[in-house]
Amino acid sequence: MDAVFKALADESRRSILDHLYTQGGKTLGELCEPFAQIMSRQAVMKHLRILEDAHLITTVWSGREKKHYLNPVPIHAIETRWIRKFEKQRIDALSALKSALEGTDTKGKKNA
Amino acid sequence: MDAVFKALADESRRSILDHLYTQGGKTLGELCEPFAQIMSRQAVMKHLRILEDAHLITTVWSGREKKHYLNPVPIHAIETRWIRKFEKQRIDALSALKSALEGTDTKGKKNA
DNA sequence: TTGACATGTAACCTTTTAGTTACATATAAT
DNA sequence: ATTATATGTAACTAAAAGGTTACATGTCAA
Structure with missing residues (x-):
């Protein structure tokens, strides 16, 4: 449970969850778009990793794309x-x- | 809202909320007891300050004692x-x- | 098979955070 | 008044977190 709270502590990660709440199935690339000129792709990926470890998002691979879904x-x-x-x-x-x-x-x- | 998530990110603070969930109206001294030999009174006070700033707890002064209540x-x-x-x-x-x-x-x- | 695209990993830097110790203030009790 | 109790503030330290750049891997398409 600690991982969940730690994950939610960051505004960028909460924003990512907001985007997945609006529309699920987005790829890393798509999730990066709102953060262009704010942070790098690698930074967004780190956030996704933390959210996934906390089971706040679920992922599905589709070829070379990884789709992300919110887990409530x-x-x-x-x-x-x-x-x-x-x-x-x-x-x-x-x-x-x-x-x-x-x-x-x-x-x-x-x-x- | 950011303050709320930041406040909940720490295990000690969540534990404090647990204690206030079980029984409200506890003073700083009482809330320190479970943390004796773990952290100082000043550390606990810092946590309470953070929880209060996030409006996760409400406080009432009674003489020289400050009573704490959980705000859901x-x-x-x-x-x-x-x-x-x-x-x-x-x-x-x-x-x-x-x-x-x-x-x-x-x-x-x-x-x- | 070669090149482009999508995602992953590692080393490093800077800021934030959780804790400490020392000192300060305010109320209660003797 | 003096002392003990309850809470508050400040300066400092060590560890964790968020970000960067550089490099690596895997999949699709020409």
């Missing part, structure tokens, strides 16, 4: 560690209320 | 970032099945 299971495990079932509903209601007051739609909400 | 809201936000509603049920069912097969009780489950 370890993320879900984070919540179940510190939040009791009865609390979930209260918090969900709370954030829904907050969104409503802010005039934002929960479904289309952009995350920080 | 930012933890819940992690899940909503990368997990769609319809997926939650599937994952919950999956981990319940896994627990059943392992012969462990979900309610009394110890986390890694």
